[in-house]
Structures are given as C-alpha cells and as structure tokens.
Amino acid sequence: MNSKQLQYFLATAEQGSITGAARAVEVAQPAISLQLANLEHELKLKLFERDFRGVQLTEEGKVFERHARIILAQIEQAKSELMGRQNNFGGKVVVGLSQSICNVLSVDLLTEIEHRFANIEVVFRIGPSHIVNNWLAENNVDIALCYEDEKQQLTTEAIALLREDLYLYISQKPQNPAYCELALYGSIPFADLQHYEIFTPIKEDALTKLLHKQAEKLKVKLKTKTGFGQLMTTLHYVSQGMGLMISPSSSTFHLEQSKQIRPIKIIQPNLQRKVYLHLSEPAKTSAAAKVVYELIREVTASNHAKEHWRGTLLDKKYALPVVDNIQSLVAG
Incomplete structure (x- = not known):
C-alpha cells in the first residue's frame, strides 16, 4: 500500500467514477484502475461496487475511507514538519x-x-x-x-x-594508426598497457601512483605522459582520437553516452581503487x-x-x- 493508491482511492470515492477521478488527479484512467485493483488485492477486500452509473463504496470501503483520510493527513503533517526542519538547516x-x-x-x-x-x-x-x-x-x-x-x-x-573500476579510454574514431587494433578490444591485460603511450595525471596523484605500483608488481614499464592539467581538456583530446587515458567512469560517462569515447576494461588484474x-x-x-x-x-x-x-x-x-x-x- 502506498500514498498514491490512497490518493486514487479517495478521488474515485469522491468523484463516483474512475473517469472522474482520472480527470481530478490528471492521471490516465488505466493507471487508476490498476492501482485500485492492486489495493483491493492487497487488502483482500472489495472496496467498490461497480455498475453503469459509476462506482459506490462498499461497507468495507466506507470504513477504509475514514482510515485513508487519516493516513494521508498524517503523511502531509509529517511532510510539513520535515520541511520545517529542513529549512532550519x-x-x-x-x-x-x-x-x-x-x-x-x-x-x-x-x-x-x-x-x-x-x-x-x-x-x-x-x-x-x-x-x-x-x-x-x-x-x-x-x-x-x-x-x-x-x-x-x-x-x-x-x-x-x-x-571504482578503472578503464582505458579511446575515441570511437581513433586517428592514430597505432590504435586501430586497440579500438576493437573490450578488455586489455594490464601488462599490455606498456605498448601504448597513455595520458596520466601528475606523479603525485593517487591514480598515477596506483598505475606505477601495479606496473612494478608486474615488472613492466608504462609509457606515460602528463595530461593537460584540466581533465576535460585531456578528455577532449582523447575524444578526437589523438590519445589514450586511464580514468574511472565518473569522469567520462557523459562522453560515453554521446559515443565520443569508449571504455576498455583493464584486467589481469582488474584495476580498481x-x-x-x-x-x-x-x-x-x-x-x-x-x-x-x-x-x-x-x-x-x-x-x-x-x-x-x-x-x-x-x-x-x-x-x-x-x-x-x-x-x-x-x-x-
């Protein structure tokens, strides 16, 4: 049971028809019919008698109406008190x-x-x-x-x-011929990163430290170069197909959605922080x-x-x- 069901129930009782309730609460009629059916199923009670004139509350429905009004009133009171508290912050x-x-x-x-x-x-x-x-x-x-x-x-x-998962990001349309095969990958072992020049933050950054720490464990040497200082500038350069970078999806999800760049998951091991x-x-x-x-x-x-x-x-x-x-x- 939820407040939406109670609202639709009371609107139907007041209007005497589901069509009238739909107009009153500005909701499609099938949505109200569905919620009323769910409510009656949950209560295991018949709340309305239906005929060609509309709907009328059953005796059980009249009892439930009183409780429904009290419940909705209490919800509104709670909202008002909480809004008052929020305004104090x-x-x-x-x-x-x-x-x-x-x-x-x-x-x-x-x-x-x-x-x-x-x-x-x-x-x-x-x-x-x-x-x-x-x-x-x-x-x-x-x-x-x-x-x-x-x-x-x-x-x-x-x-x-x-x-968070870390990914190697590449343009959907890489311009560097060295990236052509890489553009087909869905994942890449960490050790294989050594074959590509990759943008990373400055050496003091946690991400750069993590990459070099993992490279030392696997005894590989990464070819890294410092990004342009501003994340969005580096991402723009990558999206134009001119470079690669390692980053979490938090920095790139909007570019992934617009299909400007594509993630390649780093595995063996899965790179996370x-x-x-x-x-x-x-x-x-x-x-x-x-x-x-x-x-x-x-x-x-x-x-x-x-x-x-x-x-x-x-x-x-x-x-x-x-x-x-x-x-x-x-x-x-």
Whole structure:
C-alpha cells in the first residue's frame, strides 16, 4: 500500500467514477484502475461496487475511507514538519574532491540541495587527489572525497563509498594508426598497457601512483605522459582520437553516452581503487555539513545504479533495490 493508491482511492470515492477521478488527479484512467485493483488485492477486500452509473463504496470501503483520510493527513503533517526542519538547516559547506568525482556528483548533489535544503550553500574545491588530502588535513574543507592510498595518512573517520573500476579510454574514431587494433578490444591485460603511450595525471596523484605500483608488481614499464592539467581538456583530446587515458567512469560517462569515447576494461588484474568519504573534525558539529555528507552517500548510490559511476558499491545505506520484473515495478 502506498500514498498514491490512497490518493486514487479517495478521488474515485469522491468523484463516483474512475473517469472522474482520472480527470481530478490528471492521471490516465488505466493507471487508476490498476492501482485500485492492486489495493483491493492487497487488502483482500472489495472496496467498490461497480455498475453503469459509476462506482459506490462498499461497507468495507466506507470504513477504509475514514482510515485513508487519516493516513494521508498524517503523511502531509509529517511532510510539513520535515520541511520545517529542513529549512532550519543553513550555512556554507565546502567539499573537496577531484575533477572526475565532481563531474559525476556535482549536478545531482546541487539539485537535491536546491530542492530539499534551500538554505544550504555548497562550494566545491577541486584539485588533484593529494591536494584534496591536504585540504582535509588542514581543515580547509568540511567534506572530502579521497582515494585508498591516502587513507592511512588521515586521522578522521571515513566511509568507503565504492571501489571504482578503472578503464582505458579511446575515441570511437581513433586517428592514430597505432590504435586501430586497440579500438576493437573490450578488455586489455594490464601488462599490455606498456605498448601504448597513455595520458596520466601528475606523479603525485593517487591514480598515477596506483598505475606505477601495479606496473612494478608486474615488472613492466608504462609509457606515460602528463595530461593537460584540466581533465576535460585531456578528455577532449582523447575524444578526437589523438590519445589514450586511464580514468574511472565518473569522469567520462557523459562522453560515453554521446559515443565520443569508449571504455576498455583493464584486467589481469582488474584495476580498481577505493573512494572514501570524510567529514572533517570541525564539521562534525555542523548540521548543514552532516546533511551534505548524507546526500553525497545518496547521490553516489544513485549514480552507481545508473552506471554513471561503475564499480562495487561499498556503502549500502542508500543502495537502490533491483527490480526483477515489470510486474514488481508497476505494483511499486
């Protein structure tokens, strides 16, 4: 049972017909019929008598009507109280994060803030992973998203959000003849990366450190060159077919959707890294910072479900359930 079913039930009772209820709530008639049928099936009761004149409440339906009005009134009261509480949250929250994470989280996070907590202002400080780490250590940000190799340097408690997959990205139309065969690959062993020149961040960055660490384990030498400083500039160069880069899907999902670049999964081993969410010590007393902290967890789970940020979701608090079939979705 859900509030939508109760709303449609009361509209039908008030209008005396499903057609009238459909006009009143501006919903297609079959949708109302389906929800009413689901409601009666769940209650195992007949709520309406139907004839050529329309519908009339049964005795059981009249009893249920009283309860339905009380339930909807309580829901509206709860919403009003919660909105009042949300309006009490206010202030500026500074979030430190990398360019790739900002790309996948920023729009959804700001949209949720605008809709649910209008008095909170979120400011993003974007920088290389080691700089974000320093900002957190010096309490120059309220919240930070950091990577696995930096965890031991931090004294604050952290939540492991997800273990993100890393990919080799190539243009859909590579211009370099050396990439022609590579353009056909769906996956590539890590050791084979040594045959290609690849854009990487500066040497202090967590991603570059991870790549060189794995190369040392496999006793291979990577041919890397530093990107253009700005992630989007490097991605544009790659999308034009002039280069290759290694990155998580968080930085590239929009370009994948527009078919400008294509991911090649790195295997043997699968290349992944953990992303941690940190709340700075001073921010632990800030209600606004705690709100943003929770919303980041929620938005991360949502983007993982949409496959914008691929990998293994480690923080399950806001994980979205998998719908197994269309009947489950409709019954929702």
